[in-house]
Amino acid sequence: MTEAVTHQPGTMPHPDPSTMKRAMVAGIIGHFVEWYDYGVYAYVATMLAAAFYSDSDPTAGLLAVFATFAVAFFARPLGGLFFGSLADRIGRQRCLATVVVLMSVSTFIIGVLPGYASIGVAAPVLLLAARILQGFSAGGEIAGAASFVNEYAPRNKRGLLSSLLPAASATGLLFGAVLLTVLTSSLSEDAMGSWGWRVPFLIALPLGAIGLYLRLKIEDTPLFQALVSAKQADPTPLRSSLSEQFKWIAVAFGATLTYGVGFYTVMSYMPTYLKEVTDFGAGEMFIVTAAVLLAHIVALPLCGALSDRIGRRPVLITASIALVVLTYPAFVLIAEGRNMFVAILAGAVMGALIAGGAAPLFAFMAEMFPTRLRTSSVSIGYNASVMIFGGTAPFISTFLIDKTGSNVAPSFYLVAAAAGAVFTLLFARTGATTHRDVLRQT
Template sequence: MGTAAEAAMRRKTVVAASIGNFIDFFEFGLYGIFSAAIALNFFPGEGESSLLLTFAAFGVSFVLRPLGAVVFGHFGDRMGRRGTLAVTILGISVATFVIGALPTANTIGLAAPVLLVIARVVQGFCTGGEFGGATAFMVENAPEHKRALYGSWQMFTQFAATVIATAIGTILTATLSGAALNDWGWRLPFLLTLPLGLLGLYLRLKVDETQEFKQEAGNREPASAPIVVVLREHWRTVVKIVCFCIVGTTATYMISGFWPAFLVQRAGVSQSLVFTATLIGTLALVIAVPFWAMFSDRIGRRKPFLITSAIAIAVLAIPVYYLVLAGTTASVVTGYLLLNLALSVCLGSSATAMAEMFPTRVRYTGMSISYSVGISVFGGATPLILTAVVNGTGMQLGAAFYLIATAIVSLIGVLRYPETGGKSRTANTSTAKAEPQYG
């Protein structure tokens, strides 16, 4: 295969691998934006209790992620990345489509919220096997000197999906009446995910299995139980990655899940200003991520980027909170920008750094379980935790101190990381003696 053909195939691989992650975070953004409409259609009743049930249905998907990580990781490490990822993207896209197509509670009664929860459960289960497998697929297909750039597309697509979901929500809100939006308008972007998912399925089935996986499979028998190998030989790596994920996950869900209600209710910031600041901050992050990734491919992962990001978030947490609580346009936008840019520093290399910590034979399982546990425990629960911290302490800055605590935990985990940026792929191959150095 010629150089041009190889480059074209690698580009196709990046799109195929990252599109599932895009759909997942696209739905996440849509669910938050249209939560009021979803509550009205599936949990009719008093305002606060209706919204509480709506967010409970959203949060249930996080519980199933670790189980999906174990199941899909098992097949991904034993049978291959490509086929396993075809199943995950189909499950994610169909489940998201079903949410947009479901009849309302007024039509089919209790069956409506039950089916909504089932769709969220299926989506969470499939999502548990998406990030680890897709990242492994991209990194294993990447040129040696561009592994961070390829892996960064996982984070790039997450936040780009949030931006696009927000933009679509804004357009629909501006062009439709409230009645039309709550009746059928909110469904349109959910329905779009099925053709998008089918496109991703087609692309995933058209690309080849990674050479790294095929070489590993040719050298030795796959692990009969990858999760057992991960927990027995690489449990320290799992702990390090969970610790590392805590601050980024907390900052992400603080921005998207906690601040919108907190700043409006407690600081008197307008919804429109929160929306504007979110878009500006997230766009800045999206633009910055690939640049940090390119630098990471040149100078390494751990010291320049993973450590710097944790320190920057810890240092900026309190100043950022003073800025957003001030409530002016300039201060709120600046606060959002600073926190997003501090977070972006690690996102360019974090996915690849996780992948490089596991040997090929258990990489899918190792990445999936580490990431899913971190996201499930410290992601979906972040708005609830931060609300409890603020209410319990009586301090609006309580959430900032919690963010500092998560940054310290992540910094401890990152300081225990080896530098993986300079390692050749041969360091991750099949020899049993080489594996303990990653755990």
């Protein structure tokens, strides 16, 4: 191990600037790879419905695709429990290298699966199995990356630097949207339906190799190394997390609602939503989706830096309240489908507000928990929230539109989620919020 970390008893270990920069790149680019792989599924949902399910009822097929999307989220807590516990026992870096391989391979598998016409009911079963593997990987990624980045970041930049994780997620989705738009405009409808949709999944393998290379080239975090040196690593972090940190896990669960539901309702589901409820052409749909993602990406570091100045909770609460007020009118403007620029403005506002619920979140969660239990505790709270409420968002949105006949029905779900986050944050205070507190709890 290189001598990149200096540590004296009673002080915070500090990495040198070069090591910290490489650590940020490894964590953030690896996160981009994970969420490109994970999110591209929603972008080709209608094509997956045609390829993997009977075409007798298009709505039923789309619901089945989103049900598969949602079921994969039930694997996330399992992956979070497994990799979170492992990361608290053997280190963050090795677990992050493992999950990026698992995600890339499972995504590649979707790209080579035969469809319903070839193998019948086995096709959706195999698709579900691949999605479960993706969910298992994603469960280990988010808490590991949040712990990794925050344990390297200096205190006064934690909000800013950890906001780059959701920015990487959104950039991964944007890359997927751009790629799909290029394919759609370059290929005929028959070609896209038969093989073109597979290309984004096949690209996962080389992207995963890049993520693996970067993560293998960086050593573990200074705080974890200090924990191991002091022989204070917890042998049973899951049990200790549930017995010692249950209150704060519940806070992490509630605080995640705005971002968890917002991300999958507005960013991930948006292309399908626009296709189903508006008359926009493919180019217009891409422009609206890209604008929403760009507004989200730009707002993330601004909100993260703001949380470093005024605190995590004020930013999270303000963004969530604003979403409660503005989500319904924004969906009304988008659903009208008459003016692309109005839809861009409405979507961009939601994207920016969701950034306010995302940017401080990972620093907020990481600071609540001691180093020895950090990854396990974040995994439980965050993944359980996303499993129950976030991963089901596209399915629930599609179901609500179908049953109510209202194209703005998805807004009700996001408003309820943001209100739940506000309720949690108003009645909760963070646990460890300073380096001194973190070291004391270590």
